[in-house]
Amino acid sequence: GPKVLQIPSHQIIDMGQMVTLNCDPVSNHLYFYWYKQILGQQMEFLVNFYNGKVMEKSKLFKDQFSVERPDGSYFTLKIQPTALEDSAVYFCASSLLGGGAEQFFGPGTRLTVL
Amino acid sequence: AQSVTQPDARVTVSEGASLQLRCKYSYFGTPYLFWYVQYPRQGLQLLLKYYPGDPVVQGVNGFEAEFSKSNSSFHLRKASVHWSDWAVYFCAVSTKNTNTGKLTFGDGTVLTVKP
Numbered sequence: 001g002p003k004v005l006q007i008p009s010h011q012i013i014d015m016g017q018m019v020t021l022n023c024d025p026v027s028n029h030l031y032f033y034w035y036k037q038i039l040g041q042q043m044e045f046l047v048n049f050y051n052g053k054v055m056e057k058s059k060l061f062k063d064q065f066s067v068e069r070p071d072g073s074y075f076t077l078k079i080q081p082t083a084l085e086d087s088a089v090y091f092c093a094s095s096l097l098g099g100g101a102e103q104f105f106g107p108g109t110r111l112t113v114l
Numbered sequence: 115a116q117s118v119t120q121p122d123a124r125v126t127v128s129e130g131a132s133l134q135l136r137c138k139y140s141y142f143g144t145p146y147l148f149w150y151v152q153y154p155r156q157g158l159q160l161l162l163k164y165y166p167g168d169p170v171v172q173g174v175n176g177f178e179a180e181f182s183k184s185n186s187s188f189h190l191r192k193a194s195v196h197w198s199d200w201a202v203y204f205c206a207v208s209t210k211n212t213n214t215g216k217l218t219f220g221d222g223t224v225l226t227v228k229p
Contacts, residue, residue: 004157031215041224043158043204045216056214091157098215100146100165100208105157 002026004106006092007074012112018080021109023092025075032075033093033103034067036060043091049075050098087113116141116207120220127195128228135190135223137179137205146208147188148217149179153201161203164188175199200227 005024013019025032034046047057049067064083069075075094079086089110093103117140127133139145144166150158162173169181179190188205202224206217 033216035217041202041222043219043222045218048214048216056216058216093158093217095215099210100215102148102160102163103215103217105150105159107155107157 002104004092004094004104006106006109008109010110013082015084015113016081019082021077021090022074023106025094026104029094029096031095031098034077035091037089037091082113084113087111116218118205118207118218118220120205120223122223124224126226126228129197130194133192133195135203137188137220138186139188139207141207146210148206149190150204150206151201195227197227199225201225
């Protein structure tokens, strides 16, 4: 079936550094999402992105976070600067439509902030 | 605001036994509901989805779920569990608002399968 890819699979950085997480969504999808998973269980919505704009973001999407998808390339999540509490697994998802359409998830990027 | 509760953090069943994982949702209006499964160190895979219509939804690998508006529930069932079903199961709710589409997840249920 359709696959979402995420690069890298694991990233270790020092607190205060910048990190960019990359997502290669399903090729014809139009809606893109980031979710954050802590402790291997709780999965929480961060942001969704459509037509070059953030459509909705949660309280977890702090001012240090930003997303973009320049020229149809990777959909990226940038954190600058990072904090210890940003350590988590970040999942990218994409869907063809918004509003309740099936989302396809990538395998996740495990971010460790030291 | 939409929310999902999965009251059982852990469920253990014997291989071959039947399974029910519980999900309760809170949503104003008619929700779109999903069950996803997560295997160790992998992303989420969709098991099944409910859009307004037949309350019993069939999914992959013998899973099904039943929507109940009166009980605000969307419980997942399987008649005979296989060892490969050992995973974490997430129930999620979404809105039909086309400007968003965020999934709100429950905390997940860890399913352990005994031989």
